[in-house]
Amino acid sequence: MDIGKNIKIKSPILSAIWDAERDSTGEIRVHLSKRWFEPDPFARALHLFTRFGMSKTSHRNAILIYVNLRKRRFAIIGDAGIHHAVGQNFWESLSRQLRENLLSTHSEKAIALTIQSIGKVLKEHFPTAKSEAV
Amino acid sequence: MSRWTQAFADTTQTHSEATQSQFSPNQAASSSTAPYYYVLDEPKILGDHTRHALESLLIEHDRLTGQQFIIAIFQSSQGKNTADWTHQLFNQWKMAEHGQGDGILLTVFWNERKTQMEIGYGLDSVMTGPKIQETLSQYIIPELNNNQPAHALIAGVRHVLEILDSPLLESGKAAEILQTDGIDPKLTRVPSASTTKVWYYFFISGIIFFVLAISQILSREAHFTRDGWFRVSPWYWNKEFLSTHRRLSYDSSEIGGTSGHW
Numbered sequence: 001m002d003i004g005k006n007i008k009i010k011s012p013i014l015s016a017i018w019d020a021e022r023d024s025t026g027e028i029r030v031h032l033s034k035r036w037f038e039p040d041p042f043a044r045a046l047h048l049f050t051r052f053g054m055s056k057t058s059h060r061n062a063i064l065i066y067v068n069l070r071k072r073r074f075a076i077i078g079d080a081g082i083h084h085a086v087g088q089n090f091w092e093s094l095s096r097q098l099r100e101n102l103l104s105t106h107s108e109k110a111i112a113l114t115i116q117s118i119g120k121v122l123k124e125h126f127p128t129a130k131s132e133a134v
Numbered sequence: 135m136s137r138w139t140q141a142f143a144d145t146t147q148t149h150s151e152a153t154q155s156q157f158s159p160n161q162a163a164s165s166s167t168a169p170y171y172y173v174l175d176e177p178k179i180l181g182d183h184t185r186h187a188l189e190s191l192l193i194e195h196d197r198l199t200g201q202q203f204i205i206a207i208f209q210s211s212q213g214k215n216t217a218d219w220t221h222q223l224f225n226q227w228k229m230a231e232h233g234q235g236d237g238i239l240l241t242v243f244w245n246e247r248k249t250q251m252e253i254g255y256g257l258d259s260v261m262t263g264p265k266i267q268e269t270l271s272q273y274i275i276p277e278l279n280n281n282q283p284a285h286a287l288i289a290g291v292r293h294v295l296e297i298l299d300s301p302l303l304e305s306g307k308a309a310e311i312l313q314t315d316g317i318d319p320k321l322t323r324v325p326s327a328s329t330t331k332v333w334y335y336f337f338i339s340g341i342i343f344f345v346l347a348i349s350q351i352l353s354r355e356a357h358f359t360r361d362g363w364f365r366v367s368p369w370y371w372n373k374e375f376l377s378t379h380r381r382l383s384y385d386s387s388e389i390g391g392t393s394g395h396w
Contacts, residue, residue, distance in 0.1 A: 013358050021360050030358040036349050042393040049389075052357070075393035083390030091392040102396040 016112035020119025025126045026082065027062040028115055029054060032107075034070040041068055045075035055079055061126045063118055065098075065111060074098060085125040094118070138247045138278040168204050168227035172196070177209040177244050184284040187315035191291055191308060198301050200233035201257065203240070203294065205287060210245040220250040230254050238294065240274075242283070249274055260298060269293050276330075288317060 017028050031048055038044060045066035049055060054062040060081030067074040076091055076098070083091075097117060101110030172192040173185050180188070192203045204227070211219055220241045224230065229237030235256035242249045249270055253261045273293045277286035295303055302308040312318070355366045 011358070011363060014360075014363060017358060017360050027360075032356045032358070034352065034354055036352075040393075042391065045391070045393070046389070055389075071395075073393065073395040075391060077389060077391040080388035080390075083388065086390075088390055088392075091390050095392040095394045099394050099396045 012108050012112040013115065016115035016119070020115050020122060023128055024119070024122035025057075025059050025061060025128055026118075026122035027054065027057055028065070028118055028122075029062070030065045030067070030111055030115070033066070033068045035068055036070065038068050038071045038073060041066060041071075041073040041075040042077075044068075045077045049077045049079075057081075059126055061085075061122065063122075065114065067102075067107065067111060069107060072102075074102070082122070082125065086121055090121065138249060138275045168202075168229065169206065172202070172204050174204075174206040174208075176207055179207060179244060179283045180287070181284060183315040183317065184288065187312050187317050188287060188291060190311045190315070191295070191302065194307065194311065195295060195298075195300050195302055199236075199298070201236040201238070201298060202229055202232045203238040203291070204229065205240045205242070205291070207242040207244065207283075211243045211248070216241065216243050216246060216248045216250050220252050224252040224254075240287075240290065242278075242287075247278070249278065257298070261294070265297050269297070288312070 013030050017030070020026075020028050029052065031045070033044075035044075045064055048066060049062070049064045052064075054064055054077075057079065060079040062079045063082060064077045065074070066077070074095075076094055078086070078091060094114060094117060098110065098114045101113050104110070105113075171189040173180075173189045175185055188205060192205070196202050206223065220239060223241065224237065224239045227239070229239055229252075232254070233256065235254040237252075237254035238257060238261065239252040240249070241252075251261075251266050251270060253266065269290055274286045274290040277283070277289060292303075292308070295308060300308070302311070357364050357366055
């Protein structure tokens with residue numbers, strides 16, 4: 001999907017996504033924004049979730065982390081499959097974790113740490129056939 | 135302060151007999167002849183240069199074309215109907231008999247803030263009702279409302295000369311006359327209040343659009359996937375939104391998530 005210029009730069013977020021998705025069928029995406037006007041980050045995240053077709057995964061286990069760096073607000077969206085597996089409590093604890101990470105370290109690293117937590121859950125609930133065999 | 139208004143006289147009445155009205159004891163109304171230099175400024179609202187420039191323009195135009203254009207400014211109509219008074223003055227000054235009935239009388243009643251234009255039958259086809267309205271509403275009245283009577287009359291006379299296709303304009307003589315009296319010859323079309331308002335709103339809209347555009351450009355967004363990260367341009371969003379808008383309906387009742395801030 002051509003959504004802009006592909007800039008291949010090493011980023012902790014990319015590394016974390018790569019590691020998290022390696023042994024699972026889940027999909028993780030991160031969207032960083034610097035919008036000036038953002039009344040509801042969750043609604044925006046949901047809009048992006050749908051717009052990028054993240055609801056069309058086979059196991060419905062896509063996760064989107066949306067962070068507005070200018071307004072210092074974030075949202076995490078999990079599709080039906082992963083939500084059914086982990087429950088709302090998981091998202092709440094993930095939100096607390098992300099908040100603490102963002103307050104304590106650089107934003108990219110904070111998001112990467114959150115992605116690692118998500119990766120563990122995805123591997124547990126949605127392993128690939130290969131990782132299952134192992 | 136009340137706004138200036140215009141009124142029209144029925145040009146078909148130029149042939150009627152002047153009614154014997156009781157003129158107020160002011161100089162112009164008691165005089166049976168038109169002002170010699172074509173400009174009467176009773177309240178002295180025009181500067182000497184402006185008055186002289188107008189006189190020169192109007193006299194020269196009459197000399198070249200036989201069309202008499204007189205400006206009469208009064209302090210007050212003293213309760214008289216301004217349209218009637220203008221009409222009576224037109225007849226009293228025998229402007230209908232000048233040349234081929236090619237007379238124009240522009241009256242300004244300063245206290246009542248009214249202006250009036252009377253046209254001789256010879257200019258009926260040229261100075262039509264819409265043209266008169268245009269002259270008064272777009273050239274004269276806006277500047278009178280801005281308290282600029284000199285600008286108002288210069289611009290109004292200039293516009294009438296344009297309508298009459300005066301040789302003064304084509305030859306550049308009008309500009310010379312104005313420059314001689316220290317008046318900017320480019321003081322021609324005076325934008326009407328409505329035109330100014332349009333430009334004002336256009337300018338404000340432009341500023342708002344510019345600010346929104348800059349905020350859009352500065353609101354850069356980046357999207358990370360396993361394949362890499364992409365910088366998303368604002369115009370890409372708009373194009374995509376328009377094309378995928380109908381596909382965005384999605385039952386989000388089963389999804390989970392949360393939001394927060396730090």
